[in-house]
Amino acid sequence: MTTIDAPQSRFAAVVSRTTDAFTSPKSGPVLVTGLLFIVMFVAGGVRYNGFFSATTILNLLVSYSYLLVLAIGMSFVIISGGIDLSVGAVLALSTIIAARGLQVGLPPVVVIVLILVSTSTLGLLVGLMINVFQIQPFIATLAAMFLARGLCYIIAKESIAITDPFFTSMAQPIILGPRLSITASVIIALVALVIAVWVLQYTRFGRTTYAIGGGEQSGTLMGLPIARTKVLVYVISGFCSGLAGLLYSFYTLSGYALTGVGGELDAISAVVIGGTLLTGGYGFVLGSALGVLVLGLIQTMITFEGTLSSWWTKIFIGALLLVFIVLQKVLTSRRA
Amino acid sequence: MPDSANPLAPTEAVTTAPVVEMTDISITFPGVKALDGVDFRMFPGEVHSLMGENGAGKSTLIKALTGVYSIDSGEIRLGGESVVFINPAQAQAAGISTVYQEVNLLGNLTVAENVMLGREPRRLGGIDWRAMRRRAKDVLEGLHLHIDPNSLLNSHSLAVQQLVAIARAIDIQAKVLILDEPTSSLDTEEVAELFRVIRSLKERGVAILFVSHFLDQVYEISDRLTVLRNGQLVGEYLTPELLRIDLVQAMIGKELTALEDLGSRVHATEKDEEADAKTVTFLSAKGVTRKGSIAPIDIQVDAGEVVGLAGLLGSGRTELARLIGGVDRLDGGQLKVNGKVLKLRTPRQAIKHQIAYSSENRRAEGIVDDLSVRDNIILALQADRGWFRPIPRKRQDELAASYIEALNIKTPNADALVRNLSGGNQQKVLLARWLAVAPRLLILDEPTRGIDVGAKAEIQKLVYSLAENGLSVLFISAELEEVLRLSNRIVVLRDRRKVADLVNDGLSVDDLLAVIAEGAADSEIKTGAAS
Structure with missing residues (x-):
């Protein structure tokens, strides 16, 4: 082999490794999402004034920190091969508990603990229902969705404003620089993201979650703690929904039974666009975060466009979902 | 391979105590006695083949040993101690490792994870991926398998996946290794490679249970044979002492029926x-x-x-x-x-x-459990006519009644659910279904x-x-x-x-x-x- 060949073959190796990465069901979809995000961001920057800036990104984070947290919980569930339809309703329940609890004079700490414990418990019940009685996740979480939404109306039919000083302080922007600001919610969501990445990648619980999505039967035969993991996944989703509700109440400073209608669908969309396979087994939490940003970017671009109805957001998201599901199908069936 | 003949000589190891001893094992599934008082034992450093036709009870016996099924009666002793496994994890922890027929690994994870899952090396409270890859690579190279441990398992051939499953079993430090049809997807060279691995494990004193329907492979690798038929033990033999034709006969049996x-x-x-x-x-x-x-x-x-x-x-x-x-x-x-x-x-x-095909898999591909005898009988005929031309109820009743009579199907009436019929009568219902389409x-x-x-x-x-x-x-x-x-x-x-x-x-x-x-x-x- 001559010296001239070496760089060429190295180049070829890089090319083949890149194609491998893009056609792998593991990393392919998330890389496509990453590219899509960059293209949209740059294209938006070319088309609209003041789009291509850190402000846009930070605004996205502020507006969608609650969706990011929902998507984190949803990632666990979908990677394990399940689905959680209750997250939107649980988010609403959590805002109502917050508003009502503060209204009757409970201290903020108690309210926060109450929310996180009760939503985690709901998740635990759903997980047990799925695991012990072998009920389809779709059905079990649908029941939880109706339960949570119903509870919202029992606690309060009307919107309740939040005036608690701690909650209002959480809504205040934290100034990072000229025209650059975030909120405490963003920090909380990002911390949750880091923890989720670590759990999924570096703990046995996380790897077992992937194992369940890849093949529950095989996982059982390999001696993995499938049952425990499956229940825990729904506890995490419940906890994340509660936390997301909390962030939402920081953001809106109110609790209302009708918030978060369709929130579960936004979360699922973000996760799928972020490259997680709907049938489970493949996906990254960071991909879901990217998915949230892409959804937010679509919304922002339509706002910048000005003349378009905001319903176009839904149409674009729908089209994008379709493309990603087909892409996943192609990537996984090619390997089979 | 002239030198391969030597290690085949049966280790006359009856002097050593069996590592696995299953006595009088019975397992009953609804309507079927899957295992009926079967004895089975395995010796360290020996390859023991479990032989039998479909439905003989091989898989059931394996699953009883590995904690997938619980036994109705009998005793399992491992290393002389009585054990009860309620799940595969317990059996694995006790040193029984299994490579199933359909490779039961996770295609969505990396090769390294499939080898190490459940026993990942950890550092600072998290999985140490580098150590994991290194250890997996070592085990795989011990099997002469030079693949990237970081690649997805899915991207490899079935043969490689099979070897990965064996690598996993080896890394568990199993005392007992169960290989259920490990060669069905391998070519000649891969089989030779697998047998080399089996022999080296044998030398380490691992007891190996080998299941294969390739007789030549069974004769090449195993020291001892146990034959099952219809859930019952036919016998245990030393391989060199059992003629091939006698083995086949033991497996298939001569049934003296009332015919x-x-x-x-x-x-x-x-x-x-x-x-x-x-x-x-x-x-x-x-x-x-x-x-x-x-x-x-x-x-x-x-x-x-x-x-x-x-x-x-x-x-x-x-x-x-x-x-x-x-x-x-x-x-x-x-x-x-x-x-x-x-x-x-x-x-x-x-x-x-x-042309009508009645599957061997009566439960999964034949009868519809929750439909009545009548519905099961008319199913194919109705499908053939098309769903927009329903068979009149009167005609359905006639058809069902005539087949129940003609085939002597023992059912309380045509409305009984097929799941409640015996296997033989279910089979007759299936026959009726196909006869109905003429x-x-x-x-x-x-x-x-x-x-x-x-x-x-x-x-x-x-x-x-x-x-x-x-x-x-x-x-x-x-x-x-x-x-x-x-x-x-x-x-x-x-x-x-x-x-x-x-x-x-x-x-x-x-x-x-x-x-x-x-x-x-x-x-x-x-x-x-x-x-």
Whole structure:
């Protein structure tokens, strides 16, 4: 082999490794999402004034920190091969508990603990229902969705404003620089993201979650703690929904039974666009975060466009979902 | 491989205590006694083959040992101590490691994870991926498997996946390694490689349970054999002391059923055929094949003829039946029915051409548990008519009543759920379903498996009289007696190839056994030459 060949073959190796990465069901979809995000961001920057800036990104984070947290919980569930339809309703329940609890004079700490414990418990019940009685996740979480939404109306039919000083302080922007600001919610969501990445990648619980999505039967035969993991996944989703509700109440400073209608669908969309396979087994939490940003970017671009109805957001998201599901199908069936 | 003969000599290790001792194991599933008082033992440093036809109880025994099923009675002793495993994790922790037939690994994870999952090295509270990859790589290289431990398991061939599964078992430091059909997806060289690994494990004192339907492989690798049949123990033998033909006979058995009155179908029909010499070919297949399923095969079925398919499990009996029944698509070859070339893509098209396939898998691919006897009987007919032309209820009742009477289906009434019927009666319901569409060729895959002797006799009689009336039947059964009794011709398959096409002219079970076993001997010569 001559010296001239070496760089060429190295180049070829890089090319083949890149194609491998893009056609792998593991990393392919998330890389496509990453590219899509960059293209949209740059294209938006070319088309609209003041789009291509850190402000846009930070605004996205502020507006969608609650969706990011929902998507984190949803990632666990979908990677394990399940689905959680209750997250939107649980988010609403959590805002109502917050508003009502503060209204009757409970201290903020108690309210926060109450929310996180009760939503985690709901998740635990759903997980047990799925695991012990072998009920389809779709059905079990649908029941939880109706339960949570119903509870919202029992606690309060009307919107309740939040005036608690701690909650209002959480809504205040934290100034990072000229025209650059975030909120405490963003920090909380990002911390949750880091923890989720670590759990999924570096703990046995996380790897077992992937194992369940890849093949529950095989996982059982390999001696993995499938049952425990499956229940825990729904506890995490419940906890994340509660936390997301909390962030939402920081953001809106109110609790209302009708918030978060369709929130579960936004979360699922973000996760799928972020490259997680709907049938489970493949996906990254960071991909879901990217998915949230892409959804937010679509919304922002339509706002910048000005003349378009905001319903176009839904149409674009729908089209994008379709493309990603087909892409996943192609990537996984090619390997089979 | 001249040197490979030596380690095969049976380790006369009866002096050492068995590492696994299962005594009087029974397991009952609803309606079936899957295991009936079976004894089984394994010695350290020995390869023990578990032999038996489909439904003999091999998998059940393995699953009893590995904690997948719980036993109804009996005792399992591991290293002399009585153990009860309630899940596979416990069995694994106790040193019993299993590589299942369908590779039970996780294709969505990396090779390294599949080797190490559940035992990942950890650092700072998290999984240490680098150490994990290194350790997996070491184990894999010990098996001469040089693959990137970071690649997805899915991206590798089945053979490699199989070796990864074995690597996992080795890393667990198993005392007992169970290999359930490990070679079914491997080629000759890969098998040789696997056997090299098995021998080195043997030297380390691992007890290995080997299940394979390739007789030559069994004879090459195992020291001891245990044969099961219909959930019962036939016997335990030292491999060199058991002749191949005796093994096959032990596996298949000679069943003396209450069938003597049936006589031999052959002689009766021979007269008929002599009477009208104009036999009409209903189906003729030339070189039909499907990749990975069956090698090109020629087969012909005349009108009113019963053609038996004989061969061991995995010889391609069912695969051929599925091709003709339109369940699987042909990769090559030609299928002619009544002289017309057909391209069957679905069973539905096959039914349109009056070919009905009754699967060997009665529960999963046959009856619909939660429907009534009547609904099950009319199902195929209704599907054939199309759902917009429902069969009038009155006609349904008539059909059901006539078949219940004609086939002597024991059911309280036509509205009873099929799940509550016995296996034999379920099988009759299936037969009724296919007879209702008035087929010209009926493919019966193991119609008498797992049903009691009386029902078996009735089904055999039915096949006999159907053929008398001009129906062609392709009859598949693991029981040679039955095949001999019913078939005009017998096609013998081995290793997914046709090895003989015999006119059943006074053939005996021993004749057939010889063809099947001899076939196995041939293939040994072939693999010997290749390696």
